[in-house]
Amino acid sequence: MTEITAPLSDRSVSFHTSDAAEKRLRARYAAEKRFKAYGVIAIAFAVSMLAILLFTLFRTGISAFWQTEMQLEVTFDAAVVDPKGTGNPADWDRGAFQGLANEALYKAFPEVTGRTDRRELRGLLSPVAGAFLVNYALENPAVVGQTVKVWLPTSDGINQIAKGNIDRTLPESNRPVNDTQLGYLDRMESQGAIRTAFNSTFFSASDSNYPELAGILGATVGTLLTMVVTILLSLPISVAAAVYLEEFAPKNRLTELIEVNINNLAAVPSIVFGLLGLAMFLNFFGMPRSSPLVGGMVLALLVLPTIIIASRAALKAVPPSIREAALGMGASKLQTVMHHVLPLAMPGIMTGTIIAMAHALGETAPLLMIGMNAFVTAPPTGFLDSSSALPVQVYIWADKPERGFVELTSAAILVLLTFLVAMNATAIYFRKKFERRW
């Protein structure tokens, strides 16, 4: 006991200012510094991962907005294009256009004659260049029978080499374009017959097996239709549920059960909602597979808890004085809620809804379950059509082996992220603009 009482009673030398205490203090501060460093490292890790993610997407995706094209002198031989001679574009032999493009390519390289050599040469041109030629001829029907210089997409390999996505100094066996083809490419480039043009196909076309023909229009339309169904179903139902639970519900077992339910639904894995959609909507009710209607219904159930929770918070934030004021004027409970409380809570509800919709926009797994990974080459025209969605398109393209789909995937993600940023920015704007008026 005596050695303990010493520091407590001896006031001449404070224990806390002794040399031993100073030394101890230095060790404690070293530990403090280390701990703080852990925090900095953790945050730096999270932030740098986000930076790397975004940087990678930009680096690989940005080139997809451009497409390498080659200029060829195409002869639209009337006998080939229009074998029936009716002059009606509907009677054209569309399959023959690829041949026209190939002929034009052979003409540009007259010295290449052998079968295998020509096949190698054809490797420069997109195997679906004919489709572009058809569109060109449809827009300018007068070209039939003439010889015109036309810009046509190159093959995926050439496209990637020209844009620098594939290193041309790699050993020949490691790249899709061999040395001879590189020679052809360089020759055309020196003649000014190679250019990089804006890839409008990416925005105007739907899915395709050929990267140069693939676009996001179909998936975007599918996503929009799905989102329309989702918001039309989820918003009214959620707001009604929130109003009931927050303003009307008596405190009993049933409402308690509903509340527990909502909290748990919010944490159910999204793929389980997909299974629900599959078993209920598709198999039991026989609704159309792959349709935006079913996709929207599944996503509506998915976001329901989120919007209900946000709406309840918004309703709760309306001060009771406003309710009392309205009730005191002789308004009924329902009138009070509809005329006064709900309008005041609306900004908060909208913010929550937009954030929930942004979440639904990125959902992929439940849509896969109900078949929205359909291979759709034209945009859906209605809620019952087979359709895809943007995140699903990302998934489908990420799975494809062609090098060209890597940049398309990244580009599609960039578009998806743009939508998400826009939605979140709107939500923040709402929150700022309508902040508390009381």
Added chain:
Amino acid sequence: MPITYTVGTLLILTALGYLLGRRKAVTVAGGNIASLHSVPSYYGSFSALWVLLPTISLVLLWLALKGPVINWAVVDGMAPEAVLGWANASIPPGELEAVRARVAEGAGALTDIQRQLLLINITNLAAGQAQYVNPAVVDILRPAAAHMQDLRSLTDWALFGICVSLAAAALFITRGKIGPAFRARNNVERIVTFLLIICSLIAILTTVGIVLSLVFESLRFFTKVPVTEFLFGLQWSPQTAIRADQVGSSGAFGAVPLFAGTLLIATIAMCVAAPVGLLSAIYLSEYASGAVRNVIKPVLEILAGIPTVVFGFFAILTVAPFIRDMGAAIGLDVSSQSALAAGVVMGIMIVPFVSSLSDDVINAVPQSLRDGSYGLGATRSETVKQVILPAALPGIVGAMLLAVSRAIGETMIVVMAAGLQANLTANPLASVTTVTVQIKSILVGDQVFDSAKTLSVFALGLVLFAVTLVLNVVALRIVQRYREKYD
């Protein structure tokens, strides 16, 4: 008479009901509106609601039941000869005997799969898509297809007729009720409140729907594969053969490798997310200045808002090759679909989730405890480690459980970055598969809804649902109790 016309007609009738109800009220008031119990628009709404609600419920009910009912009527109405004729052309000879023996029962002689196949043929024919149907059976099935078309148009017309009569009756009855003493507002409000209750019940219906669909299909699965084999079997290879004589026709449905793979990846994810998320939360709430917080928090929110499919792509594009190259550099053989890559990326995805939950929990620790500790001469880190974290422990445990549940249920990252091969291993460099990957890979592409293979998906889904549900209930309860302690 397509449904859209029926609905359009009903909407017009609803508007009409509103106008008529309102006018009746004004008329009975005889110029003295104040003599009415409610404002005239409530009388209009009263009529309109009674026109709309019963009829629209009927339409929805019929939309839900139409498919199954008509299919049942068409197939059961087929003549035995037609069934046999179709069976001769469409069923493998091995199964034909059974059908022949019981053909007197008509379509009752068919198994569920055969019935589905028959229905697909009839539906295609009825839709005018004969090119998808085996030409040999087109003529045999024509009567059934015609029957289906007849039933469809007949029922649609019947629905239209019933709805319009119901609406008319509602118009007539409500009109009769309207008088000065009639409490229209109270009636309307009662109906609206009822609708509100229905909406809040949808949350429960969703849960019931999930449980029912998972349980029923799982029960069908467990008649083919014993529960014990599913839960404790060590072999998972769901590939059942199409023909009975193929090799390995039975498939194996021991889900332990899937559970193990899911746990392995979730563990790796938590090894990344737990320290990074928790330490970021601690730094943000205890060390960072307001300015730093205002920058870092939105950045973490952006990370939280990125769709998981994007993280999946990030995994296959960047992280998996990086880990493989690192492994190769130190002489390790890393699978290109390693659990490590999927787990790390999933961890990155969960970081903002853990961090924001932990942040809430840490901020709920009262300032007075911090003051008490600082007042005794503790440094910040000592305060965090010895006072704040122990005080916040229950909340942090709850947050971690929620994060684990999130990791277990996550689909897209593992679908893209993890493998399909069900390996039972704890090696993070090897390729494993997870519950969600199997659900996705079995269901996408395969549509025959009777094989053990497709049904196994629902058993997996049930396990997934049950596990995440338990984790959530426990976690939410812990967090809630923790909150109450400091409120």
Added chain:
Amino acid sequence: MDTQTMTKPAAENGTKSAKMSARGVKVFYGEKRALHGIDVDIYENEVLALIGPSGCGKSTFLRTLNRMNDTIDICRVEGLITLDGADIYDPKLDVVQLRARVGMVFQKPNPFPKSIYENIIYGPKLHGLATKKDEFDAIVEQSLKRAGLWNEVKDRLMEPGTGLSGGQQQRLCIARAVAVSPEVILMDEPCSALDPIATAHIEELIDELRENFTIVIVTHNMQQAARVSQRTAFFHLGDLVEVGNTEEIFTNPRDERTQGYITGRYG
């Protein structure tokens, strides 16, 4: 600020040496000035009471004495405060060490959610006051005895400190502060959350603690100030109006604001 020339600020009455002294202390919260220049000395082994109406700055001043204000981002302190002649706002001085020497007891009892035993040894463990189990046991016993709590809790040292009654919790907090063996103990309205019996306990305790510690206590309650303190300082709207022997302040205040306050005209 030149600390060298001001190491020993002149004591007010020259007889005792000042343990702590404040010269021209101003405190700002952002743009708002909460204290307008406080000069006061705190002598060893005495109880100094800080009184005044709410919002007068007495708690703010108390918190500057062990730099608890550091935890508030927007708070800024000007002027000189010394402990044994050394400037406590000197950047070279260590705040952790300062708080070990100048302990604090808060308005609301705030025991850590740990056992009574762990609450007491928290500080000694941090500062390395002891290393062995029996040393810790001794500290716990001695501190609890000093806080007058030993007999009530000696059989349940391992139970959580949060399970005690309010008065016991506050005495536990005092024991916790005493266990670090500080030189000065600051008390911020330690009895405001307690009932009269618990308050009487604490007041008795404060009087006993004076033997070993220098104590500064903020209080709302003038009778309490009169009972426990030797000297009293009256704060008003961020100014130190008057400081002197407690008896003098209460019987013969020099300033009319002090008089107004102690006679209950405002406050």
